[in-house]
Amino acid sequence: MKRLCLAASFFALFVFSACKKKESAPAPTAASKTPAPSTATAVPTDAMGVVTAYTEHGAAERYDQIDALLTDDFEMSMADAPKMIVRGRAALREHMKRNRSMLGDMRWSVKRVFELGDEWAAQVVARGVHSKTVGGIAPTGKTVGMEAIWFITPVNGKIKRLVAYPNRAAFMKQLGLLKGTAPYPVPETPGKAELVKGPATPANVELVRRFYDAISRGDFAAADAMTAPGMRVVDHGEGLKVPWSEYRKLSEQHRLAFPDTKITVEKLVSVGDFVVARSLVEGTNTGSMEEVMSMKPTGKKVVFHLAELVRFEGGKLASLESYSDQMSILAQLGLMPVPPRPAK
Numbered sequence: 001m002k003r004l005c006l007a008a009s010f011f012a013l014f015v016f017s018a019c020k021k022k023e024s025a026p027a028p029t030a031a032s033k034t035p036a037p038s039t040a041t042a043v044p045t046d047a048m049g050v051v052t053a054y055t056e057h058g059a060a061e062r063y064d065q066i067d068a069l070l071t072d073d074f075e076m077s078m079a080d081a082p083k084m085i086v087r088g089r090a091a092l093r094e095h096m097k098r099n100r101s102m103l104g105d106m107r108w109s110v111k112r113v114f115e116l117g118d119e120w121a122a123q124v125v126a127r128g129v130h131s132k133t134v135g136g137i138a139p140t141g142k143t144v145g146m147e148a149i150w151f152i153t154p155v156n157g158k159i160k161r162l163v164a165y166p167n168r169a170a171f172m173k174q175l176g177l178l179k180g181t182a183p184y185p186v187p188e189t190p191g192k193a194e195l196v197k198g199p200a201t202p203a204n205v206e207l208v209r210r211f212y213d214a215i216s217r218g219d220f221a222a223a224d225a226m227t228a229p230g231m232r233v234v235d236h237g238e239g240l241k242v243p244w245s246e247y248r249k250l251s252e253q254h255r256l257a258f259p260d261t262k263i264t265v266e267k268l269v270s271v272g273d274f275v276v277a278r279s280l281v282e283g284t285n286t287g288s289m290e291e292v293m294s295m296k297p298t299g300k301k302v303v304f305h306l307a308e309l310v311r312f313e314g315g316k317l318a319s320l321e322s323y324s325d326q327m328s329i330l331a332q333l334g335l336m337p338v339p340p341r342p343a344k
Helices: 002-015 047-059 063-067 088-102 170-174 202-217 220-224 244-257 326-332
Strands: 070-078 081-087 107-115 120-129 143-155 158-165 194-196 227-235 240-243 262-271 274-284 301-313 316-323
Touching (some): 047 063, 047 107, 047 120, 047 143, 047 158, 063 088, 143 170, 143 301, 143 316, 202 262, 227 244, 240 244
Parallel strands (some): 227 316
Antiparallel strands (some): 107 120, 262 274, 274 301, 301 316
């Protein structure tokens, strides 16, 4: 258990940490702020340009160029660890350097960027080799990685706020530290990033709302009627890529384990063929989890944030990509030590 605690602390720190001893860094003062550099090179202000530059400069440790992409009051957090906040350019630089010292060749690559009006969203993939002793874990030489989604609030083409939806348990699963859970595949590095923009389709938003309502009620037959033939689901929290028919069975099992499951939609935005959805999921584990996690009921309540990308074809759901933080869920079930339940 001590080894698991060390590992959990490390991976929580690696994916997102502002400082070594405190949950959040203090707001930067006039003395501590790192000023935005004046550079002769053009700084991108469009969604794709900014997100791509942010990841590429991070991989190359070009911190001055990253500074130029941020507002003076920049902050970064995780959806299910809202108290772990990086504030300001200087804090972000230290955060990136610390991550680099843990897994030196880890880098983020951009898969897809969405223009959502007053926001941007980015699907990103992290990959690297576990080549250093970190969190009490000796080097394994294994490639680790995960896919996440970022929601970015831009101001005048600069990043003011970044909220990440990672799965912090992914690395631990890949290193074999979470026994009794399904393995988590290492995602492939994406090719050329895709930009998604275009007009909204209100009917798609309404259908996603109805789909969530049906799932929340446990009415899977109603949900079936909204899906296109051959619909696929990629669950980045669970590390699954399956047809809807198989995912539906897993969802029914989770429903039995958490019979009072409730999905509260927080935001739905239509763009092109997609609807980008964010919601809050809560439920109490009063039913058996032996089918999904080989566990008996814990009686504990779980609350977590969920981000999903729903693609449409012919007016129906054709694919769904889901992002959640399994480390937060496992912690709330009493299975590992991580930050507390997210605020509603």
